[in-house]
Amino acid sequence: MKIRSFFLANSLILCSICHCVNALEPAKYQDIPKLRSDVKQFVKQHYLELDNDLKEDVDIFIEVGNLDSRLKLQTCDDFLALTLNTPPHRSGRVTVKAVCTDKKRWTIYIPVNIEIYREALVATRDLTRGSVISKQDLRPMHLNTSKFGIGLVLADQDKSIIGLVLKRPLRAGSPVNTKHLEKPDIIAKGDPVTMQAGSNAFKVAVGGVALDSGHIGERIRVRNKQSKRVVSALVVAPGKVIASY
Structure with a gap:
């Protein structure tokens, strides 16, 4: 009986020691x-x-x-x-x-x-291609922006797109994206324009006719009224372009 108790006690001690050693050992695999x-x-x-x-x-x-x-x-x-x-x-x-x-x-x-x-802007009504964006056309909506990629217009960016023109139709409730917007044309095809050419030291201005519509910063074709030559010109203001010869 005493011998059995002795072996039992030693077994318990050995198990306890092993348990403590295992507890102190670092984990073998990543958690x-x-x-x-x-x-x-x-x-x-x-x-x-x-x-x-x-x-x-x-x-x-x-x-x-x-x-x-x-x-x-x-x-x-x-x-x-x-x-x-x-x-x-x-x-x-x-x-x-x-x-x-x-x-x-x-x-x-x-x-x-x-x-x-995030709070992003959506259309309040169906908008057709060519519509000029106004404040009444926009309202904020809490959207999962990760679905729409780059160009989604956030609620605090409304002022930056008012006055821009839609390049494609937009349904009511659809999010507004900058890739679907462009600046309004300030020169229409067929408009008479003043075409400026030359360097800073010497500039000349001649009359021309716009062969394309365009907005500020856009290049359009213009026919020189005198020479009849067609050149590429940069739209800088209503009725005014800078020619590139």
Whole structure:
């Protein structure tokens, strides 16, 4: 009885020692839930730093893709480098590259879905091509901006697009995008224009006829009334162009 008790006691002590040693040993494999958490925090910080305005009127939802539960990555004892493996301006579906920089060295690509909700401008009514944007045509709406890419007009940018012209029809409730807008023409095809030519030291002005419509900063074709020559000219004001010979 005493011998049995002796072996039982020693077995318990040995088990306790082994348990303590195992508890003190570093984890053999990378903590996947923690890795996903680190990736989520990294992505959020990236987009906050990318645009300071995001801190004010934005809701960011980040979903890190599930990793295979059977995945066995050696614990990274050194620095774990995270980089966004997608153009920095993009949101929606992106990929984060995680690299263990110590001697175990491994790399894994983690898919991440990002939704960034902001106040953006949408049309209050159906607008036809050629419509001139007015304040009454716009209203703010909380949108997932990651769906619409570059050019989406935010609510605080309304003044920058009032007076611009639509290049394509826009349905009521549809978001406004700068790629669908252009400056209004200030010279129409057939308009008489004054065409300026020459250098800063010597300039001449001649009459011409616009062969194209155009807005400020746009190049159009102009026929010189005297020589009948057609030249390319830059629209600088209503009825005024600068010729390039």
